[in-house]
Amino acid sequence: MTNIPKTIRENLHFLCAEIDGQLLQLEAFFKEPTAATARRIMDRAGYAHNLKTRIHTACLYQMGTAKKQNRKKLTLRSLEFIATDLQRLANLCRQCLRHVERIDQFSTLVPERYPALVTNVRTGVGKVEEALVKSDSETAISIGQQQDRIEAGYKKLFKTYTDEMRNPDKAPADIANSLLVASEFRRMGDSLKSISEALISANIGQAVNFERYFSLQNLMSDLEATGSDLKIETIAETRSGSSISAIRDRKTEAVAAVFKDGEKSKVKEERQGVESWHSIYPGLAPKILAYQKRNQSAALLIEHLPGxxxxxxxxxxxxxxxxxxxxxxxxxxxxxxxxxxxxxxxxxxxxxxxxxxxxxxxxxxxxxxxxxxxxxxxxxxxxxxxxxxxxxxxxxxxxxxxxxxxxxxxxxxxxxxxxxxxxxxxxxxxxxxxxxxxxxxxxxxxxxxxxxxxxxxxxxxxxxxxxxxxxxxxxxxxxxxxxxxxxxxxxxxxxxxxxxxxxxxxxxxxxxxxxxxxxxxxxxxxxxxxxxxxxxxxxxxxxx
Missing domain, CATH: 3.90.1200.10 (Aminoglycoside phosphotransferase (APH), C-terminal lobe)
Known part of the structure; x- marks a missing residue:
């Protein structure tokens, strides 16, 4: 990864520490809800916002000095996204408290379930600096995987709350606000996944999401060169939502293949179209080197055509x-x-x-x-x-x-x-x-x-x-x-x-x-x- 300027690195360190502190206070609140604990979280809104703004300002300045298409720009953009999502976690903590404030019967919330969810979020935040400094994509992936654990916890809470709707002794407003609290944690999981994707993008020098990264890793294994010998650069982004990238050999700068990914149905149509041309009029369309599908997305590794x-x-x-x-x-x-x-x-x-x-x-x-x-x-x-x-x-x-x-x-x-x-x-x-x-x-x-x-x-x-x-x-x-x-x-x-x-x-x-x-x-x-x-x-x- 590109060397991170000292001012950005320091402010990111302080922002991660600040968010971790607010999450720790939120965990304490679920264990023992007091006005003093809630106030400590609500009063810290300005500091997290200021740290995020400092990072954005520093990134903007640094981008002004970076060369066109320089990898440094992608890293700086990724840092902006990371700072934004970290501050979003602080906002979601406060949103949780606003919803809890409207719950009359605190037990309806089932508060004993929430410390484990807070721990999942804190685990993700605690790995951000390590993944960034060490350019460690495996650690970055583990941050995004916290979303799966949070989602599992959310689904259990959702079932509990919807079951409670049949209980005449429970106030509907309390159940509704409890659902809103659980939803804020679900959004925290989304933020962790976004942070993970930004870190991976900075590491490999190519904007990717989770699905795209795993497809890219699997397809690149089909090439003769090793992953460390290859680099990726965007060629185009289509109006249908697909992304097209060139995979180059670092030593020769020659394009080894073209990587195209997007919605599974669109990529499948592309594959079928290429195969049809090969049977109807050979030599006009590029060869498909590999095909990979994952959930609702898919990817192709296509022969690079000279010209x-x-x-x-x-x-x-x-x-x-x-x-x-x-x-x-x-x-x-x-x-x-x-x-x-x-x-x-x-x-x-x-x-x-x-x-x-x-x-x-x-x-x-x-x-x-x-x-x-x-x-x-x-x-x-x-x-x-x-x-x-x-x-x-x-x-x-x-x-x-x-x-x-x-x-x-x-x-x-x-x-x-x-x-x-x-x-x-x-x-x-x-x-x-x-x-x-x-x-x-x-x-x-x-x-x-x-x-x-x-x-x-x-x-x-x-x-x-x-x-x-x-x-x-x-x-x-x-x-x-x-x-x-x-x-x-x-x-x-x-x-x-x-x-x-x-x-x-x-x-x-x-x-x-x-x-x-x-x-x-x-x-x-x-x-x-x-x-x-x-x-x-x-x-x-x-x-x-």
Missing amino acids: LTFEHIVLNESDALCTQALRTLSKTLKDVWKQTKTKEPAGLGSMQQLSKRLGEVRRVHPEFRDSEINFAGARLTSLDKLIEKAAEREAHVAAPFSVYIHGDFNIDNIIFDPGENRIHFIDLHRSRYMDYVQDVSVFMVSNYRLQVLEQETRQRINTVSQAFFTSVRNFARKQGDATFEFRLALGLARSFATSTRFIFDKSHARRMWLRAQYLIEQALNCPLGDEARFRLRIKEIFVD
Whole structure:
């Protein structure tokens, strides 16, 4: 662990001692409830708060001197979390006393059960400094494990109190306040677990929770290098709640594998998606090195794929490399679509998808709320009504065939290896047989929504989108897909509108929102039955 500045170490020592003292007083109160003991706890609120504030202030100062992405920053953040949760324990002690104060018949509380719970909390607090100074993850784990013991004690008390509710001699208010006291101890267990996770995170240089740590330990044992030879660094945190980390060899700095964890159902879908791609089109998806599930979470250890994301290439690399990557991507996609093509028609359903996500969009951008518009005495159709009408039209215009698609074809999920001139896909949990327009529209809009203002880069983004469209349109014509452009208009509208929920810049979001509305109106203006004659004005849509 990074060396801890003296002022932080000293204040943390005093804070641990202070919390232990307050817990000791609380234990004494349960054994012999006196006003003097309660007052000693209530009067100490300010000191614990001041110690926590000193630690936070010192951490903030130290973070200002730390280098970007320095491990020192993670340690300092962990120390802030530890101080906050320690002070929270002091607050919970006082909350217990406030609840007890409202209990008329003290025996209802069953006070003899509580000293053991206090001991569990004190045991956890007493190990904080040791786990921190010695960078001892085993000791840190034992702090979190106190939560299990506290939870067991809570469940026994809960059963006792709920059984007492049948006793007519017991006051319901006394039982209710007793339950509240037990609940405060349950929260103390949560705080100990949070402290444990902060300590482990500081030790391994990676923000983790209990579930993630055990998964990571088990999966890393499958790698050839030993744990001490490896280090972990965050690559990304997805909107679905998953975390993605690179596991590097300390000596060579080479990435040994990629670690991805999250909700068990999401990780399971990712695993199934990767396995499907291996059977359908080998070499496009990374290999799964190991899989681990624990309770409601799961984790994957995935082969590291060499290369650059398409997003990085568009924003940072040369025009020549960008052109090469786009050409290889187009060729790969056409090959995948040809090999996986089935005769089963595929509905896009983009307007249904948009309708379901309008609430999320408008929570981020309330200015997009639907309202009636009157112009020159005429009442214009609202966007929601336009979407309803477009959904009816779309339901009767399906792709003449299905292909296997990525399902989340954002440009940061595509990797190009210039050395091998190969494309790889990642984040495959939504892969399935469907209309290929789904991937096409997502790819084009994920380029457009990049929040860069530099004119030359914006021009490159537009060029990529237009070139990609031309390539795919040629594929559609060769495959006899006559309504490709009509369906793409609605697919782009869906992607433009729903992507605004990830855009904070109001002017950029509005440009995307207006493009969505324009595309829906253009599709609806196409006479019924003439969808095959519809033509997209791509240059107008993808020029700022």
